[in-house]
Amino acid sequence: MKHIFKFLGIATLACLTWSCADIDKDEVGDESKLPNAVYIEGADVNPVTKLTVDAAGGKSSFTARAANKLGSNVTLKFAINEKALEKYNELNGTHYKLLPAKYYSLSAENLTISANNISNGSIDVNVKPLDNELDASTKYAIPVSIASAEGGSLLNSSVTKIFAIDRVLYTSSLRQNGFYLKTTFNPPYTNLQEWTLSYAIKLDQNKDNQAVLSPDFYSRVTADGGLQMKVGETDDPKAFAKTKLQPGKWYYIAWVYNRQHVKCYINGTLDTEFDVPKVETFTKLNMSWGAFVGYVREIRLYDKALSAFQVMDNLYIETPENPNLLFYAPLDKNTGIKDVSKNHHAIKVYTAGSDDATEYNQSLITWQDEKFPE
Incomplete structure (x- = not known):
């Protein structure tokens, strides 16, 4: 997103310099001319989302999207990114541990966004009820990343969303x-x-x-x-x-x-x-x-x-x-x-x-x- 904002800033300067009447002519306002990338919506502002888990389990979701309409199909692959969780802990003084895999699942591990679209719905993060095998004093999380984007590019600063387990105690x-x-x-x-x-x-x-x-x-x-x-x-x-x-x-x-x-x-x-x-x-x-x-x-x-x-x-x-x-x-x-x-x-x-x-x-x-x- 930083690159997008930088480009928009240049466009604004151009508008002031050459007058806004020339925007359409110079194609500055044409979104198709902006650099495009795929990211997880909201991950740049709120990288961590609380996921409440009670006796019935819990569920949350996220949406992968492109900055602008895609020129061709892009197939995304999602993965659990433990290194991203470790990095977040180090930077923020938190102590999240990866929730064991048997307790959660994604509704899909692959998703294709078609040409002329910016998204294709949300992905659910489903968590089973947590049993006594898990220490109640340990803070668990599920770090989900877009691992790859076949046919497109990724906005690397916004490809990970951490779901922090908010366990009913x-x-x-x-x-x-x-x-x-x-x-x-x-x-x-x-x-x-x-x-x-x-x-x-x-x-x-x-x-x-x-x-x-x-x-x-x-x-x-x-x-x-x-x-x-x-x-x-x-x-x-x-x-x-x-x-x-x-x-x-x-x-x-x-x-x-x-x-x-x-x-x-x-x-x-x-x-x-x-x-x-x-x-x-x-x-x-x-x-x-x-x-x-x-x-x-x-x-x-x-x-x-x-x-x-x-x-x-x-x-x-x-x-x-x-x-x-x-x-x-x-x-x-x-x-x-x-x-x-x-x-x-x-x-x-x-x-x-x-x-x-x-x-x-x-x-x-x-x-x-x-x-x-x-």
Whole structure:
């Protein structure tokens, strides 16, 4: 497409120089004179498409087309391009793995676009229901490319579409009531000029000063559902999310810090942003002290400021092998209360109000079955 736009720019300049009255005469406006190529529609703007898979499976589609009407028949061959997936991961900091071939199929592996046409319908990507053989924490994708175009040429920058599997997640969450969790980072993480702290919560009710997480700053929910990042003794009214949290609803919250500038994402969408005093050391991670009553899951600390795409892509679950994870507690029944990152920090469970004195009986902890998206 870049070559096409470049050519169009030249045509526009010509129009201004010689006057638009001469366009037809000089054949500048004749599409048949433009260079032609075949590509996957939309791949240049959105190379990744989410493909939701539930108990019945899932389906998505793509369209291969030519930039202009073809002068002769062009036969396309489609193939799975694992190298393109690896390149995308490298460039975008993602961790997609190729979905095993037994779980998916294309409705066609070859397609012919006839002369005087630009396309010949869409190709379906069909995915079977995913079983327990696949690790739920692994992100899978299907990278489809136009491998060849017999009788035509390819626009190489737009011949691949990646279908990222958005798996309906059947999991569980921890009910937090009467206890709190604590991790001490020894040695502390220092000089973190950028980081991301994310977690998911569902409140029982709105009440004042529900401490959610307290590393070397204070994350809390106020009586009216206000979500605040409180640094030191500051009480900056700008450091509140615009969204008011409601009881009984899941919220996925990410604080993304980059050199004192913070972006707050809620459910994958940028909610607000503001500046704070320096928070570049993490000595501990306190989870509630018992002031928070409700459900919690997916507590993560990264050593980088995640992009908007990464926040959304990691919304419900993360890959423990992500090298940027400093701490990761999924808090599901199968995993229990455990840091599954490469660092394996110990998480202690204390009785609320005990000041780290009394360990809580973890057999009393209850778990709730969950389905995401809700």
